[in-house]
Amino acid sequence: MRLKKYAEQYNKAKRQCNILSNLRLAALLAIIFGIILFYFEYRIFGILFSICTFVTFVILIVQHEKVKKRKELALSLSRINQQAVNRINGKWVEFKDNGEEYMNQKHQYSVDLDIFGQASVFQWINNTFSFFGRKFLKNTLTEPEKDIIKIKERQAAINELAGKLDWRQHFLADGSATENRMNNPESLFKWAENENHLFRRPWLVWGIRFLSLTTLVSLLVTFLIDIGFFYITVILLLTQLILFMIGLRSYLNANKFTDLQKDEILTYQKLLTKIEKENFESKYLSELKSSLIDSNGHYASKQINELSFIVDMMSFKYSPLIYFLLNVIFLLDYHCMIDLEKWKKKSGNSVRTWLTVIGKFEEISSLTTIRYDNPNWCSPQLTNSKQNLSAKNMGHPLLVSNACVGNDLNIRSSGNILLITGSNMSGKSTLLRTVGLNLVLAYIGAPVCANDFKCSVMDIYTSMRVSDNLEKKISSFYAELLRIKTIIQAANKNNSIFFLLDEIFKGTNSKDRHIGAAAVIRKLSKMGAVGLVSTHDLELGELEIEKDIDVENYHFSERYLNNQIVFDYKLHSGVSKTTNAIYLMKMVGIDEL
Incomplete structure (x- = not known):
C-alpha cells in the first residue's frame, strides 16, 4: 500500500512539474510581450503587465521548486518501500552494499556467522546512508554490548523506533539525498x-x-x-x-x-x-x-x-x-x-x-528493520546467571521463513557442551550458525528468531570456516589448531565463553581427529566454557558418560522416501545412528566398490 501511495504521489508531482514548467515559459514570454508593449508607446499598460507577469513568474519558480522537492521525496520514499518489500520477499541478497570490505578472517566470529559479505546480516539489515552510520553498524555487529542494562536500553529504543515507520523512512529519504554521503567526514x-x-x-x-x-x-x-x-x-x-x-x-x-x-x-x-x-x-x-x-x-x-x-x-x-x-x-x-x-x-x-x-x-x-519485518520474533531475556542459553523454536535469522525449521536448545550451566552428530547436509552447521547469530542479535538489542530466548552475556568464538593460507604456509589443519588455541586462551582469561566448533579437526586422519577432538572438548568443559561441537565422529558420543565433564549428545537424522533422502532438520537427543555418505555417492554416479 505504501509503495503504491508514494508511486502515485511521484506521478502526480511529475505532472505538476510539467505543467509549472510550461506556465513558467508562458510567463517569461508574457514578460517579453509587456516589454514590447512598453517599446511601442503602451507604456503604462506595458509596465503594469510586465510587473504582474514578473511576479507571477517568481511565484511559479517558487512553486515549481516546492513541487520538484515533493517529487524527489516521493521517488526516494518509493524506492525505500520497494527495498523493504524486496527484503521481506527474500530478495535482500541482491542489495549492492553487503559490507564485504569489513570481512576479517581474524575476527572471533564474523566470517563464520555471515556477518558481512554476500547473503550476510549486514546486507540484510543495512539502512545506513553515511560513513558514520555504516561504521557504527559494523562496530555493533562485531563488538556487541556486554552491559545488560545498556542492551535493554537498546531493545527499548528499537521497539520504539519500530512504531515510527513514517519518521524512519523520511529520515532515510533525507539522508540519502546527497551523492557524497558515504565520504569520511x-x-x-x-x-x-x-x-x-x-x-x-x-x-x-x-x-x-x-x-x-x-x-x-x-x-x-x-x-x-x-x-x-x-x-x-x-x-x-x-x-x-x-x-x-x-x-x-x-x-x-x-x-x-x-x-x-x-x-x-x-x-x-x-x-x-x-x-x-x-x-x-x-x-x-x-x-x-x-x-x-x-x-x-x-x-x-x-x-x-x-x-x-x-x-x-x-x-x-x-x-x-x-x-x-x-x-x-x-x-x-x-x-x-x-x-x-x-x-x-x-x-x-x-x-x-x-x-x-x-x-x-x-x-x-537499521536494527529496527528486524523488529518491524518480523513482529513474531521475541525480545531475548538477558540474565545475570553464569553461562546459560535456552531457546524454544529457534530458527536461522537469514533463512526465508517458510524454509526455516525451529529447534529447542538448552545449555544449563558452566562447562555444558552439546555434541551434535548427524549425516551430511542434515543441518549441523546451520544449527551452529543459528545459535551464534541469534546470540549476536540478542547482544545488540535486536529481536531473535525464536518463540522464547534467554541467555547470559558471553563472548562468542567460532571455528567453522577455517582455510589454509598459502602465503603464510599454513595448512587448514594448522589454521584450525591456531583458532582453537585462541578459544582456549580466551577461556583461560574469561569464564564467560561461548564457542561453536564445526567438524572439529576434519583436516587429519580419523584416529588423530578423535583423540584431538576429545582432548579439546574435555579441556573446554573443565575450563567452564560452553558451546556446541558438530562432528561426524560418532565415537565422541562416549564422552557423555565421563563424570568429570558435562557433555550431552544430540543429533540430526534423515529418512529415505521414493529413492530420495528427506531431512526434517529437527534436533533429537542421543548420538546419530545413520550415515548417508555412500548413498550420496551413488546419487552422483559414484558406485560402491
Whole structure:
C-alpha cells in the first residue's frame, strides 16, 4: 500500500512539474510581450503587465521548486518501500552494499556467522546512508554490548523506533539525498575545528565593520545629499577594493571547501531538525537527542542552519558582477570569513557530536528493520546467571521463513557442551550458525528468531570456516589448531565463553581427529566454557558418560522416501545412528566398490 501511495504521489508531482514548467515559459514570454508593449508607446499598460507577469513568474519558480522537492521525496520514499518489500520477499541478497570490505578472517566470529559479505546480516539489515552510520553498524555487529542494562536500553529504543515507520523512512529519504554521503567526514571535522586567527582579531573585526559602514554611508550621502563627498567615497571604495584583492586567496580557499560541503550541510540540517522535533520515550534515543543541545541551550539544527546561511552568502561568487559589487561596497568576503570564524568558535567542536548522533540513529534504524519485518520474533531475556542459553523454536535469522525449521536448545550451566552428530547436509552447521547469530542479535538489542530466548552475556568464538593460507604456509589443519588455541586462551582469561566448533579437526586422519577432538572438548568443559561441537565422529558420543565433564549428545537424522533422502532438520537427543555418505555417492554416479 505504501509503495503504491508514494508511486502515485511521484506521478502526480511529475505532472505538476510539467505543467509549472510550461506556465513558467508562458510567463517569461508574457514578460517579453509587456516589454514590447512598453517599446511601442503602451507604456503604462506595458509596465503594469510586465510587473504582474514578473511576479507571477517568481511565484511559479517558487512553486515549481516546492513541487520538484515533493517529487524527489516521493521517488526516494518509493524506492525505500520497494527495498523493504524486496527484503521481506527474500530478495535482500541482491542489495549492492553487503559490507564485504569489513570481512576479517581474524575476527572471533564474523566470517563464520555471515556477518558481512554476500547473503550476510549486514546486507540484510543495512539502512545506513553515511560513513558514520555504516561504521557504527559494523562496530555493533562485531563488538556487541556486554552491559545488560545498556542492551535493554537498546531493545527499548528499537521497539520504539519500530512504531515510527513514517519518521524512519523520511529520515532515510533525507539522508540519502546527497551523492557524497558515504565520504569520511574527518575533513569536515578538521575544517570545523581549525582556527583562522586573523579573522578572529578584534581590531580586524571592528575595523572591517567600521570601514564597510562608513563606505555605505558615504555612498548614500554622495548620491542623495551632497556630491562633494564623491572623492571621499572613491577613496573608501578603492581601499575596500585593495582589501578585497588582498584577502581573495584566503576567501577562495575557504569557499572551495564549503562549496563542496554545501549539500551535505543542508542534509545534516534536515536530519538534525527531524531528530529534534520528534518525541522519544526510550532512554537511549532521548539521550542521543539531548546531546544535540549544547551547554548554552543552543539546538544543533539552529547552529548548523546558521552555517548553511553563511555558506549560501559565500556562493555569490557564481554571479561575478554581483559578487564584485558586494565586495567593493560591503567587503562581503571579510564579513563572511568573520562570521565563519565566529561560528567555528561557537559550534565547530560540536560537529563531530552531531554527526555521531545522526550515525547512531542510522544504526538503530537499521536494527529496527528486524523488529518491524518480523513482529513474531521475541525480545531475548538477558540474565545475570553464569553461562546459560535456552531457546524454544529457534530458527536461522537469514533463512526465508517458510524454509526455516525451529529447534529447542538448552545449555544449563558452566562447562555444558552439546555434541551434535548427524549425516551430511542434515543441518549441523546451520544449527551452529543459528545459535551464534541469534546470540549476536540478542547482544545488540535486536529481536531473535525464536518463540522464547534467554541467555547470559558471553563472548562468542567460532571455528567453522577455517582455510589454509598459502602465503603464510599454513595448512587448514594448522589454521584450525591456531583458532582453537585462541578459544582456549580466551577461556583461560574469561569464564564467560561461548564457542561453536564445526567438524572439529576434519583436516587429519580419523584416529588423530578423535583423540584431538576429545582432548579439546574435555579441556573446554573443565575450563567452564560452553558451546556446541558438530562432528561426524560418532565415537565422541562416549564422552557423555565421563563424570568429570558435562557433555550431552544430540543429533540430526534423515529418512529415505521414493529413492530420495528427506531431512526434517529437527534436533533429537542421543548420538546419530545413520550415515548417508555412500548413498550420496551413488546419487552422483559414484558406485560402491
